[in-house]
Amino acid sequence: NAGVTQTPKFQVLKTGQSMTLQCAQDMNHEYMSWYRQDPGMGLRLIHYSVGAGITDQGEVPNGYNVSRSTTEDFPLRLLSAAPSQTSVYFCASNSGTRLRDTQYFGPGTRLTVL
Amino acid sequence: AQKITQTQPGMFVQEKEAVTLDCTYDTSDQSYGLFWYKQPSSGEMIFLIYQGSYDEQNATEGRYSLNFQKARKSANLVISASQLGDSAMYFCAMRAYSGAGSYQLTFGKGTKLSVIP
Numbered sequence: 001n002a003g004v005t006q007t008p009k010f011q012v013l014k015t016g017q018s019m020t021l022q023c024a025q026d027m028n029h030e031y032m033s034w035y036r037q038d039p040g041m042g043l044r045l046i047h048y049s050v051g052a053g054i055t056d057q058g059e060v061p062n063g064y065n066v067s068r069s070t071t072e073d074f075p076l077r078l079l080s081a082a083p084s085q086t087s088v089y090f091c092a093s094n095s096g097t098r099l100r101d102t103q104y105f106g107p108g109t110r111l112t113v114l
Numbered sequence: 115a116q117k118i119t120q121t122q123p124g125m126f127v128q129e130k131e132a133v134t135l136d137c138t139y140d141t142s143d144q145s146y147g148l149f150w151y152k153q154p155s156s157g158e159m160i161f162l163i164y165q166g167s168y169d170e171q172n173a174t175e176g177r178y179s180l181n182f183q184k185a186r187k188s189a190n191l192v193i194s195a196s197q198l199g200d201s202a203m204y205f206c207a208m209r210a211y212s213g214a215g216s217y218q219l220t221f222g223k224g225t226k227l228s229v230i231p
Contacts, residue, residue, distance in 0.1 A: 042221040099147035099209050105159035
């Protein structure tokens, strides 16, 4: 199993540009999430999905869009990039909603918005 | 709302010594889970250990153990016999019910551990 994969690993955007961060998992997990990590802030939840066709907002959803058309894929779209979205983005998945279900993380995408 | 507090931004430990990383949490839920993750300088998030709120014994995984004190709402990570490879950021996280059928992970801000040879 490849686990959770993310592309690209690095990206530089100009203010106002749009782009999609890709996330895929091959563990047949229903539950997927996107986080952003900023220095001194830990990880904060952007959006999550409890299954194909179902998404919901997390703590910091503004400026981001998601969709979940398949179990495997959960892309994150930046609609109009802003410098405040410079961050490291992690995608994660877990098999269900039991409290002890471990969340597996992708390697992250480092995004810089100029 | 859930909250995780890690009060130690950075810590140093001598190689082969034990170290405790502090974590306190706040939730009104009776059922919750506590996780610790390690993030080395390479950036990936590595799951270390889990403790459930109803688990009777403190969790242990190799050199990692969790000192769970439910009444104090603390879940400190103990690393025994520190190794140079333990130098990393460590995050405490809690999963509890957050409404609409979902259980979210809430992270603390992390503690940067440096192991001194």
